Amino acid sequence: MNTKTLCFVSLVISIFLFNQSCKTAGDNGNKHSDLWLTTADQTALLEEIEDRVTEAKADPELPTIEVTSNNTYQTIDGFGYSLTGGSAIHISNMRASARQELLQELFGRDEGDIGVSYLRVSIGSSDLDPHTFSYNDLQAGETDEDMSEFSLDPDREYLIPVLKEILAINPELKIMGSPWSAPTWMKSNNNTVGGSLLPRYYDAYALYFVKYIQGMAEEGITIDAITVQNEPLHDGNNPSMHMSANEQADFVKNHLGPAFEDAGIETKIIIYDHNADRPEYPISILNDPDAKKYIDGSAFHLYAGDISALSQVHNAHPDKNLYFTEQWVGAPGNFGQDLAWHTRNLIIGATRNWSRNVLEWNLAADQNQDPHTNGGCTQCLGALTIIGNEITRNPAYYIIAHASKFVLPGAQRIESNVPEDLPNVAFINEDGQIVIIILNDSDSLKEFLISVDGETKRLTLFEGAVGTVIW
Numbered sequence: 001m002n003t004k005t006l007c008f009v010s011l012v013i014s015i016f017l018f019n020q021s022c023k024t025a026g027d028n029g030n031k032h033s034d035l036w037l038t039t040a041d042q043t044a045l046l047e048e049i050e051d052r053v054t055e056a057k058a059d060p061e062l063p064t065i066e067v068t069s070n071n072t073y074q075t076i077d078g079f080g081y082s083l084t085g086g087s088a089i090h091i092s093n094m095r096a097s098a099r100q101e102l103l104q105e106l107f108g109r110d111e112g113d114i115g116v117s118y119l120r121v122s123i124g125s126s127d128l129d130p131h132t133f134s135y136n137d138l139q140a141g142e143t144d145e146d147m148s149e150f151s152l153d154p155d156r157e158y159l160i161p162v163l164k165e166i167l168a169i170n171p172e173l174k175i176m177g178s179p180w181s182a183p184t185w186m187k188s189n190n191n192t193v194g195g196s197l198l199p200r201y202y203d204a205y206a207l208y209f210v211k212y213i214q215g216m217a218e219e220g221i222t223i224d225a226i227t228v229q230n231e232p233l234h235d236g237n238n239p240s241m242h243m244s245a246n247e248q249a250d251f252v253k254n255h256l257g258p259a260f261e262d263a264g265i266e267t268k269i270i271i272y273d274h275n276a277d278r279p280e281y282p283i284s285i286l287n288d289p290d291a292k293k294y295i296d297g298s299a300f301h302l303y304a305g306d307i308s309a310l311s312q313v314h315n316a317h318p319d320k321n322l323y324f325t326e327q328w329v330g331a332p333g334n335f336g337q338d339l340a341w342h343t344r345n346l347i348i349g350a351t352r353n354w355s356r357n358v359l360e361w362n363l364a365a366d367q368n369q370d371p372h373t374n375g376g377c378t379q380c381l382g383a384l385t386i387i388g389n390e391i392t393r394n395p396a397y398y399i400i401a402h403a404s405k406f407v408l409p410g411a412q413r414i415e416s417n418v419p420e421d422l423p424n425v426a427f428i429n430e431d432g433q434i435v436i437i438i439l440n441d442s443d444s445l446k447e448f449l450i451s452v453d454g455e456t457k458r459l460t461l462f463e464g465a466v467g468t469v470i471w
Contacts, residue, residue, distance in 0.1 A: 040336030078117030127376025257294025277305030297321030
């Protein structure tokens with residue numbers, strides 16, 4: 001090869017490397033901005049769109065999203081789903097190669113992956129298991145207060161193996177455990193539906209949590225956090241259990257907190273785990289200093305109330321964290337409406353109101369929304385519909401992916417204003433990359449500006465579309 005050819009090849013390589021460096025996650029040098037787009041009509045589904053974000057000058061005629069990167073708020077733990085027992089069954093039953101490909105797509109960080117970073121699992125069964133169970137089911141009239149019969153065996157067939165495969169892909173995944181009910185022998189009605197935890201079994205139930213966390217740790221699965229009770233004010237599900245705020249405060253401060261302390265357990269204790277219409281429930285518990293000292297924060301759903309209630313709890317106790325742990329998409333789903341509502345209220349709304357995570361319910365079901373318990377949810381549309389080895393990606397897949405693929409654990413929410421019809425939220429990753437998630441919440445094409453620390457660019461979004469801009 002002669003000298004001129006060598007010089008030409010060297011120049012080409014240099015230009016290629018320069019262009020690639022402008023696209024790396026850590027580049028924040030105004031060379032390149034990416035747009036990832038999902039439209040209400042599904043013509044674009046988490047599609048990278050080139051040349052849509054263009055250099056511009058300030059224009060008072062156009063709405064402007066102004067982002068200030070040095071004004072920071074809460075740290076983000078992650079985005080993801082509930083891995084229900086039913087989800088684990090469907091994933092487990094896939095052909096090994098198909099399962100591995102799916103789990104890589106969900107939990108990996110390669111080009112075609114969406115980087116799910118947080119999962120919620122049920123402690124015992126949820127209503128999206130084929131049947132109800134706890135880890136200490138006994139014959140009528142029997143009790144086991146020292147937990148000698150405790151066993152994770154119900155989870156060893158499907159849930160635990162799937163979690164291990166996921167953790168092999170993403171060892172940093174955060175996992176939250178939530179119980180739908182205590183074992184029936186601890187309850188006032190000896191039934192999986194409703195009833196309350198009998199005070200004489202508070203210590204036994206605290207030990208149940210300890211055994212669960214220790215047992216999962218022995219399987220190589222770290223439970224980062226637990227909630228004390230899923231939906232404590234909804235006692236009509238199967239399984240379910242009623243727990244008042246006073247009962248939860250008593251259980252945490254006199255039983256669960258001390259049990260974790262004695263066992264050296266660092267798993268976070270999170271209270272409430274129910275709708276945003278009752279912020280006084282977690283506030284009243286946190287007002288008790290003897291309970292508060294054991295509590296990391298409060299969790300919310302949004303089947304009732306307004307997402308701004310999370311900020312009420314934050315303002316009352318700014319030293320405690322907030323989490324968004326559940327919201328379903330109702331089958332058969334309406335893609336455009338679901339995309340807009342969940343993005344507006346959860347991805348944007350929950351994080352703008354201090355939530356450290358956003359979790360959709362649930363990861364996977366089949367075409368009939370099975371399995372579920374007798375009395376459980378019959379219309380909970382999974383983020384995925386799995387039929388054998390065939391996968392359909394539903395609204396919740398894209399709703400979460402618009403955040404999970406780009407906003408990494410450890411990112412911080414940063415300040416941004418909200419022009420009319422352009423709800424948005426902005427984050428800065430630990431490497432300095434800025435991520436802005438925007439919904440065009442109008443019924444027409446929207447042209448607008450984005451200004452980040454004084455640098456301005458122009459963007460248009462179709463009506464009802466969601467865009468993630470990588471700055």
